[in-house]
Amino acid sequence: IEDLFEMSSIVWTDDLRKCLIDAYQSRPPLWNHLDACYKNSALTTDLRNEVAAILSAKACVQISGDEVAKQWKSLKDQYL
Numbered sequence: 001i002e003d004l005f006e007m008s009s010i011v012w013t014d015d016l017r018k019c020l021i022d023a024y025q026s027r028p029p030l031w032n033h034l035d036a037c038y039k040n041s042a043l044t045t046d047l048r049n050e051v052a053a054i055l056s057a058k059a060c061v062q063i064s065g066d067e068v069a070k071q072w073k074s075l076k077d078q079y080l
Helices: 002-008 014-025 041-059 065-079
Strands: none
Touching (some): 014 065, 041 065
C-alpha cells in the first residue's frame, strides 16, 4: 500500500514532463525504432531507470522506471 501511495503522489507538472521528454530524447534506444538497441529490453530498462533517477531528483519524490514508461506512453497517446 505504501508503494501505491508513493506512486500516486507524483504530480506530473509541465516542467517534469519537459524533463522527461529531454531525458528520453537523449536516449534513442528508448524511442527510435531504427536504433540497433531499441529491442534490447535490458538496456531500455536501465535507460528508463536512469530517467527515473533524474526525474526523482528533480521532483523530490521516488519515481520508478515503470512510472516513467507509463507517463511516456500517456504523452505519446495524447500527442501522436
